[in-house]
Amino acid sequence: MSKTAARPLRPDIAELDRPALEAALAARGFERFRARQIFGWVYRRGVVDLDAMTDLSRDLRATLAADFTLTTPVIVARERSVDGTEKFLLRLGDGRQIESVFIPDTPGMTFCISTQVGCGMACAFCLTGKMGLLRNLSAGEIAGQVRVLAGALDLGDKPFNIVLMGMGEPLHNYDETMKALRILADEHGLALPPRRVTLSTVGLLPALERLAREPIMPNLAISLHAPTDLQRGELVPINRKYGVAEIIDACKRFPLRKRSRITFEYVILAGVNDAPEDARRLARLLAGVKSKVNLIPLNSAAGIPFERPSDSVVDRFAKILAERGLTVSVRKSRGRDIRAACGQLIVEGQRKSPAQQLATLAFGTPQR
Numbered sequence: 001m002s003k004t005a006a007r008p009l010r011p012d013i014a015e016l017d018r019p020a021l022e023a024a025l026a027a028r029g030f031e032r033f034r035a036r037q038i039f040g041w042v043y044r045r046g047v048v049d050l051d052a053m054t055d056l057s058r059d060l061r062a063t064l065a066a067d068f069t070l071t072t073p074v075i076v077a078r079e080r081s082v083d084g085t086e087k088f089l090l091r092l093g094d095g096r097q098i099e100s101v102f103i104p105d106t107p108g109m110t111f112c113i114s115t116q117v118g119c120g121m122a123c124a125f126c127l128t129g130k131m132g133l134l135r136n137l138s139a140g141e142i143a144g145q146v147r148v149l150a151g152a153l154d155l156g157d158k159p160f161n162i163v164l165m166g167m168g169e170p171l172h173n174y175d176e177t178m179k180a181l182r183i184l185a186d187e188h189g190l191a192l193p194p195r196r197v198t199l200s201t202v203g204l205l206p207a208l209e210r211l212a213r214e215p216i217m218p219n220l221a222i223s224l225h226a227p228t229d230l231q232r233g234e235l236v237p238i239n240r241k242y243g244v245a246e247i248i249d250a251c252k253r254f255p256l257r258k259r260s261r262i263t264f265e266y267v268i269l270a271g272v273n274d275a276p277e278d279a280r281r282l283a284r285l286l287a288g289v290k291s292k293v294n295l296i297p298l299n300s301a302a303g304i305p306f307e308r309p310s311d312s313v314v315d316r317f318a319k320i321l322a323e324r325g326l327t328v329s330v331r332k333s334r335g336r337d338i339r340a341a342c343g344q345l346i347v348e349g350q351r352k353s354p355a356q357q358l359a360t361l362a363f364g365t366p367q368r
């Protein structure tokens with residue numbers, strides 16, 4: 001059963017990749033190349049109104065108005081952090097809400113984009129996980145966040161990066177996520193190169209193996225968080241299905257671009273996974289993997305039963321990894337004052353009841 005929102009009968013241009021738009025236009029007697037013009041209007045010029053595409057013939061505009069729609073997420077609220085990070089609350093076509101974040105100076109500009117409303121992974125330290133999975137986002141809703149943020153921030157032609165690290169588990173919504181990346185990469189639209197995209201995942205194994213064969217290949221980040229199954233199973237429930245060794249194995253086989261590496265994210269939790277022995281185990285685990293480690297000191301929140309370790313503990317952990325030849329960075333927390341930091345995205349009033357959450361856990365196996 002797909003959890004993606006029901007599609008309207010009129011094709012929604014936001015949901016069509018360019019070949020599909022070409023086919024839809026051809027079926028109505030128009031030249032295929034008109035799709036390029038429409039992509040330019042929607043993705044480069046940020047038009048949200050079909051009638052604004054003034055260089056199209058009157059005929060085509062009438063057909064678009066009668067036969068197509070263009071759904072765009074609506075900005076409900078926008079908050080700016082003291083550090084320049086901005087959090088956007090967006091309303092989707094069915095009234096559900098999601099959050100997307102703009103992070104300046106990283107050193108480039110980065111959009112942190114959601115792939116689901118809520119998340120079914122229920123990681124123990126993540127606030128989004130408390131919502132449960134409400135539904136998947138469609139490709140148009142995923143790419144639509146980029147359209148909306150780029151428009152609202154008026155970035156002009158400046159390059160930006162995308163991290164799929166907002167709400168949701170991208171590999172749990174595989175097809176729509178990959179379709180969105182295809183749409184964003186289209187040379188007649190935003191032409192976003194895949195090397196500017198990072199997909200972050202808990203490591204759903206079958207989907208990870210499928211990703212390894214994709215023509216459009218984003219950078220990969222694995223949310224590891226612990227070096228052993230015993231520890232990781234407590235933090236990332238899906239680890240009981242796909243364990244650490246299997247994930248690392250898949251990473252070793254993962255095709256990487258020249259000079260590129262897999263990022264391993266590691267949320268550091270005081271007294272849970274921050275011991276020197278954990279760091280030594282992590283270093284042994286990652287020996288032979290083209291990797292870099294991104295340590296993320298926990299962003300705490302009410303309802304999250306963990307604590308952030310002291311800076312000296314984080315430094316000690318990083319030093320042990322570095323001494324063993326690993327590349328380590330410590331993620332600077334951005335936008336904490338507006339609850340836009342990692343794991344802090346949650347839309348109030350949309351939480352599932354505890355019973356619903358259990359249902360998600362029990363049945364929320366990856367859809368392919």
Ligand code: SAH
Nearest residue numbers: 126165168169200201223265298299342343
């Ligand atoms: N579902 C995907 C992407 C979303 S989360 C994934 O798990 O990778 C993006 C990153 O933020 C993940 O590494 C996640 O583990 C981390 N994160 C979640 N909650 C956090 C918190 N409270 N503090 C710091 N990082 C957190």
